[in-house]
Amino acid sequence: xxxxxxxERADAARNRTTILAAxxxxxxxxxxxxxxxxxxxxxxxxxxxxxxxxFGDRCGLMRALLDERERGLQEGFIRxxxxxxxxxxARARLIAFGERMLEHIEIQGDLLVAAENGAPGARLRHSVYxxxxxxxTALLRESDCDxxxxxxxDVLLAALVSELVLFQRRELGMSQEQLKRCWGDLxxxxxxxx
Amino acid sequence: xxxxxxxERADAARNRTTILAAxxxxxxxxxxxxxxxxxxxxxxxxxxxxxxxxFGDRCGLMRALLDERERGLQEGFIRxxxxxxxxxxARARLIAFGERMLEHIEIQGDLLVAAENGAPGARLRHSVYxxxxxxxTALLRESDCDxxxxxxxDVLLAALVSELVLFQRRELGMSQEQLKRCWGDLxxxxxxxx
DNA sequence: CAGGGAAGCGGACTGTGGTCCGTATGGAGC
DNA sequence: GCTCCATACGGACCACAGTCCGCTTCCCTG
Numbered sequence: 001x002x003x004x005x006x007x008e009r010a011d012a013a014r015n016r017t018t019i020l021a022a023x024x025x026x027x028x029x030x031x032x033x034x035x036x037x038x039x040x041x042x043x044x045x046x047x048x049x050x051x052x053x054x055f056g057d058r059c060g061l062m063r064a065l066l067d068e069r070e071r072g073l074q075e076g077f078i079r080x081x082x083x084x085x086x087x088x089x090a091r092a093r094l095i096a097f098g099e100r101m102l103e104h105i106e107i108q109g110d111l112l113v114a115a116e117n118g119a120p121g122a123r124l125r126h127s128v129y130x131x132x133x134x135x136x137t138a139l140l141r142e143s144d145c146d147x148x149x150x151x152x153x154d155v156l157l158a159a160l161v162s163e164l165v166l167f168q169r170r171e172l173g174m175s176q177e178q179l180k181r182c183w184g185d186l187x188x189x190x191x192x193x194x
Numbered sequence: 195x196x197x198x199x200x201x202e203r204a205d206a207a208r209n210r211t212t213i214l215a216a217x218x219x220x221x222x223x224x225x226x227x228x229x230x231x232x233x234x235x236x237x238x239x240x241x242x243x244x245x246x247x248x249f250g251d252r253c254g255l256m257r258a259l260l261d262e263r264e265r266g267l268q269e270g271f272i273r274x275x276x277x278x279x280x281x282x283x284a285r286a287r288l289i290a291f292g293e294r295m296l297e298h299i300e301i302q303g304d305l306l307v308a309a310e311n312g313a314p315g316a317r318l319r320h321s322v323y324x325x326x327x328x329x330x331t332a333l334l335r336e337s338d339c340d341x342x343x344x345x346x347x348d349v350l351l352a353a354l355v356s357e358l359v360l361f362q363r364r365e366l367g368m369s370q371e372q373l374k375r376c377w378g379d380l381x382x383x384x385x386x387x388x
Numbered sequence: 389c390a391g392g393g394a395a396g397c398g399g400a401c402t403g404t405g406g407t408c409c410g411t412a413t414g415g416a417g418c
Numbered sequence: 419g420c421t422c423c424a425t426a427c428g429g430a431c432c433a434c435a436g437t438c439c440g441c442t443t444c445c446c447t448g
Contacts, residue, residue, distance in 0.1 A: 009395060009444055033314075036434060047398030052436060113314045120227075120307045124361040147383075151376040154362065158352035167318040168348065182345040189341075190383050203414055206426060230404060241428030246406060 016054050019044045023065055032062060032114035059122070062115035066108060070128065073104060077135055090143035091191045094136065098160060098183040105162045106169075106176060112162035132157055143191050152190055159186060210248050213238045217255055226256060226308040253316070256309035260302060264322065267298060271329055284337035285385045288330065292354060292377040299359045300370055306356040326351055337385050346384055353380060 008016075022044035026035045037058060041048045055061040063070075082088035083096040105112060116123045123129060136153040145152060158164075160183075168174045174182075202210075216238035220229045231252060235242045249255040257264075276282035277290040299306060310317045317323060330347040339346060352358075354377075362368045368376075 007395095007445095011443070012396060015397085037436080038434075041398090048400095048435090049398055049437080049439095050396075053396070058435065117314055120311050121357055121361055121365075124358065125365065147379045148372070148376050150366065151362070151368075151373075152380075154358060155349065155353045155380060158355065158358055159349045161352065163315055164318065164348060164352060167315055168345070171315075171319065172344065174345075178342070179345075182342050185341045186346075186349060186384075190380075201415090203425060205414070209427085231406080232404075235428090242405090242430095243407080243409095243428055244426075247426070252405065 012054075015044070015046055015050055019046060019051060019054060019061075020064060023061055027065065027111065032111045037061075057118065059115050059118040062111055063128075066111055066115055069104070069108065073100065074131060076100065089194055090139040091187060091194065094139050094143075094156070094187045094191060095184050097136070097139070098156070098187065099180045101160045102165065102176060102179050102183065105160070105165045109162055109166050109169075113166065116162060129157070140191065143194060145191050156187070156190070159183065206248075209238070209240055209244055213240060213245060213248060213255075214258060217259055221259065221305065226305045231255075251312065253309050253312040256305055257322075260305055260309055263298070263302065267294065268325060270294065284333040285381060285387065288333050288337075288350070288381045288385060289378050291330070291333070292350070292381065293374045295354045296359065296370060296373055296377065299354070299356045300363075303356055303360050303363075307360065310356060323351070334385065339385050350381070350384070353377065 019040065023035065023040045026039055026043055037048060037051055040061070041051050044051075051061070055064055076084050077097060077100075079085055083092045084100055085093075088096070133150070133153050136156055137149050140149045140152055165179065168179060169176070213234065217229065217234045220233055220237055231242060231245055234255070235245050238245075245255070249258055270278050271291060271294075273279055277286045278294060279287075282290070327344070327347050330350055331343050334343045334346055359373065362373060363370070
């Protein structure tokens with residue numbers, strides 16, 4: 001999605017950046033929730049068809065807006081410094097993973113919700129979920145977690161779904177520190193100490 | 195929603211049942227996913243306004259279709275025989291709770307997804323979620339679960355979100371028995387043995 | 389530099405969820 | 419049975435996501 005598949009034509013590349021800039025501005029201005037595709041197209045001075053050609057659907061556009069930061073996240077998990085990256089024990093890395101995600105949701109919350117709110121199940125089928133799942137699964141395997149590792153990964157990731165986290169933060173009034181503490185307890189309860 | 199708020203007018207009551215019957219038929223025929231509100235209105239011989247007056251929105255209609263069965267579920271949790279109902283130790287009740295939910299999802303899966311796919315966070319704010327959350331929270335408290343009980347309840351319920359369960363069943367190819375086993379392991383890991 | 393064809397563009401169009409408001413009707417009070 | 423008005427009805431109407439297709443532009447080839 002972020003790569004120009006083969007040879008992206010000059011006008012297409014120009015349009016993509018224009019659209020992203022316009023979308024970014026509108027989202028900053030009035031929230032991801034209330035930005036419409038027509039608005040973005042108009043703001044970018046581009047036809048609606050072009051919008052959908054580039055990003056597939058609304059969620060695709062939102063994901064594209066998140067893409068850069070999301071890639072930063074993934075870099076941190078894979079190659080960054082411990083305890084997020086390699087070097088620390090798997091359980092500590094899992095805890096750091098969750099805390100990092102919670103911080104990410106804190107900042108990008110609404111955008112994340114907008115990006116996930118697509119066709120039912122689309123979120124789970126998407127490659128981003130697969131990547132997180134693979135990461136968590138690997139860490140679980142590394143720490144000799146008993147039981148079905150894939151299932152535990154799904155449960156852990158379910159605890160980090162942005163819709164739920166925002167509900168806990170805003171509706172239940174939990175603080176971020178509290179959520180991080182709870183996440184740590186959860187991981188410690190599910191993953192043996194080594 | 196299921197009660198005639200005060201004195202429901204005769205024509206209104208008639209329409210409600212007609213609509214529910216029509217919707218039920220259409221859903222049975224071609225799946226909850228692909229039934230449109232116009233279709234239901236036409237099939238029930240009723241205006242669209244009437245539809246929305248009675249059920250608020252699409253999700254409301256789907257929830258109404260689920261309502262009877264859902265109420266059966268809740269009855270079972272609260273007053274039914276052990277281990278689902280009172281009498282068994284809390285941890286066993288929690289395990290039974292999850293297994294019952296998994297069976298429910300097995301049967302009502304698509305309808306549940308259609309009923310949950312509303313505005314972001316609406317599912318969590320809805321009274322049905324609150325009821326399940328209260329039930330799980332009470333069982334956790336009863337079993338002297340350490341840590342933030344509310345958080346653990348959210349995590350447990352997140353593992354039972356129908357979107358996720360259907361993904362695990364259909365996309366990951368997990369069997370229902372496997373899911374029940376995993377659920378049991380999850381509860382046992384999070385709840386002390388007493 | 390010219391020609392041709394593929395890639396891209398735009399905006400009219402469609403389908404769907406949801407609202408609005410003028411009209412019809414049930415049923416309470418007489 | 420009659421009157422009256424809160425309640426409910428219906429379908430035209432709106433907003434928005436997503437599609438379609440005739441036209442334009444880019445850029446590769448010779």
